[in-house]
Amino acid sequence: MSLDADQDILQDFLVEAGEILELLSEQLVDLEQSPNDPDLLNAIFRGFHTVKGGAGFLQITPLVECCHNAENVFDTLRKNQRQVTPELMDTVLSALDAVNEMFETVRSDEMPGDADPALIEALAYYAQPEGEETGSPPNEESASQEVGSANEAVEAADGDITDAEFESLLNALSPEDRAAMEKEAQAPQAAEPATSDEITEDEFDALLDELHGKGKGPGVAPASKPETSTAASDEITEDEFDALLDQLHGKGKGPGVVKSEAKPQAKPEAKPEAKPASKAVATSKPAAAPPAVAAKPPARKEAVADTTVRVDTSRLDEIMNMVGELVLVRNRLVRLGSDSADAELAKAVGNLDVVTADLQSSVMKTRMQPIKKVFGRFPRIIRDLSRSMKKEMVLEMIGEDTDLDKNLVEALADPLVHLVRNSADHGIEMPDVREKNGKDRVGKVILSAEQEGDHILLTIADDGAGMDPEVLKRKAVEKGQLDQDAADRLTDQEAFNLIFAAGLTTKEVASDVSGRGVGMDVVKTKISQLNGTLNVWSELGKGSKIIIKVPLTLAIMPTLMIKLQDQTFALPLVNVNEIFQLDVSRANKIDGHEVIIIRDRTLPLFYLRRWLVRDPAKREISKEEMKEAHVVVVAIGNQQVGFVVDDLIGQEEVVIKPLGTMLHGTPGLAGATITGDGRIALILDIPGLLNHYTGRR
Amino acid sequence: MSSPQKFQAESATDLVLQYVTFRLAEETYGINVMMVQEVLRYSEIAPVPGAPDYVLGIINLRGNVVTVIDTRQRFGLPASEVTDSTRIMIIEADQQVVGIMVDSVAEVVYLKQSEIETAPNVGNDESAKFIQGVCNKNNELLILVELDKLMSEEEWSELAAI
Structure with a gap:
């Protein structure tokens, strides 16, 4: 069954949720090291919650169910109603695996199958406060069933959770949890109108009152700050609302935390929030600064929308290609400019040289991760x-x-x-x-x-x-x-x-x-x-x-340009160890192979011309040439071999151009490049070359 | 124009196709104009060691590397010298861009679908398999080339297997 979701929304979900899932696997392992870190628990809870939200919107029910149950486990954990145990971690990690698996299925545009019921049951078991379990995971009937029915209701309502459904879900869980869970219940309910339209001030006030009534003292005063900001803008976005909820959830941490968060919220449209963003990204390790954590996720969310643009990698490749072109043209101009006596031209070429270099490095940076x-x-x-x-x-x-x-x-x-x-x-x-x-x-x-x-x-x-x-x-x-x-x-x-x-x-x-x-x-x-x-x-x-x-990059490669007859070839400079002139006519032969001895090391010697020149008549090397042969010593791993070449041109940074599909995989060639004079040079793949022409490595 | 009258009944659906004609040895061949990107004068071709022998080498087409096929070799014709009229036609077939070297490029002709006949089953096998059809126009035989086959079926299956 394929998904009939809007492709744009689906892609956004895939990118966003993909990042969250990556982060989650890190956070879960961190959690094992510091099981009682409330910020980490909150962060994981939010992670599952966000994925669930996105999946719910796209009606990927199995994903919603799995995330929902995992989320419940962390809700119990962060309320200190249960301790992190290795068994619990195993279950949660396998839940993350299941979610990842479903995610891959969604990526290939198909509807994932239902999660393993045993896994869901185990999750539901751990979602109950310690000591109040209604049974052990395998034979625990009632609770899991009720959770199941609640989930069915969720399905029926197309992912929107109504009050009544949440009630039943809460009933399925322990009654002691209710007060706390009700806050949760309010969240999706209120968020629903926010997605479809804006939330009215009255509704928001009522909601705040409700939350304040249940919350403790310290939360009230700072929370009124965001309220005023809302009044000013007259509408509240979903993100802001989420942030606010997070704030209230985190009320246990005292007013300091809330305040720090209220700040970015006070003027949501005025500034792009560059500062909190960079901070949030820089200290993305959750355990680093505990009090700041609660403020991070919302700030980061806004920042992503404001300061960054997602660009298709193929477009980046295209830009990179064009910059490569520019580099080649520059090389050509530099060469021409050096021949000319015109000072103005030399100046312009010099300028171009600098600008191109800058452009090249900034484009390169965009590809860095x-x-x-x-x-x-x-x-x-x-x-x-x-x-x-x-x-x-x-x-x-x-x-x-x-x-x-x-x-x-x-x-x-x-x-x-x-x-x-x-x-x-x-x-x-x-x-x-x-x-x-x-x-x-x-x-x-x-x-x-x-x-x-x-x-x-x-x-x-x-x-x-x-x-x-x-x-x-x-x-x-x-x-x-x-x-x-x-x-x-x-x-x-x-x-x-x-x-x-x-x-x-x-x-x-x-x-x-x-x-x-x-x-x-x-x-x-x-x-x-x-x-x-x-x-x-x-x-x-x-x-x-x-x-x-x-x-650092694959796009541009330093090479040593050499000549064989009148054709230019490029040897990757990483492989080149040294170059010298040698009379190879007296090379020794061992086992039919020619070898030379350099500083007490014996190196096999190969004549590249015999391999790489097509015309057999031009392959042979005369005695005179042998007397003053250029030998390039290349290293592959720990092995060194000597290549005899006709002429050395020099070092050049080249942009690798792939050979067309027809020539792709030609042995010994890594690609081609265009030299400063507009001609083509083939880039040699030395391991492949040796492998193909000598039949050994 | 007498021959089209024969097909009057069908003429409503009779497509007019454009073909670029080129010459190889003594024959005239045609390629669907939609597949031809451009025609270049002969420029230096860098040979590629280890490539199949019907590949002449690669050229620099404004910064892109394009493979050039020896069409004579592919059609089983003897090799000839490069002359002033030798051209490289840059064609795009099945998402890959290749150049084919031909003796000369002549013109663009308009052909009706109905004028194209299937090729008579003569000639050696090597060249016959690239022929899509023939067309007799102005007492001259025009051989229409099936480009996808020119790049060799085996090659395609090899590529698909990668």
């Missing part, structure tokens, strides 16, 4: 792993605010998940073992990101068992990937790199988490696709560290 987007999922992963593997570990994240290209953020997600799982599974030992070795019972996984020049360094470190280079060598020999002699010659560093070879695993038995020996190979491939490099460091008994280095 904090790595937090990827990091955000790790607390949950570590939590789940430590529960399922009975290990004790904590995750420390450093530099979450480091920005990098959006495409990179997405592309890095999978490799990072894999590496973190590896650290947790292979690295961290069982608590008993750790104690025996004189370590803290709790293992530590550190995930850090930092910018270094035009690169990003990502480090995944653990204080676990570390890797034994001898074991790695033995495994590689057993698997037939290396012969004994070669294995013996490997340095420890080289031995660690064996983990990236396909099929190698140090685990005797593969688990569902890791150990099949394919993952690291995939990680390495993925990282090198991103023009990145991987380094492993490990010390037996102390832990391991994997360092990933990736460029």
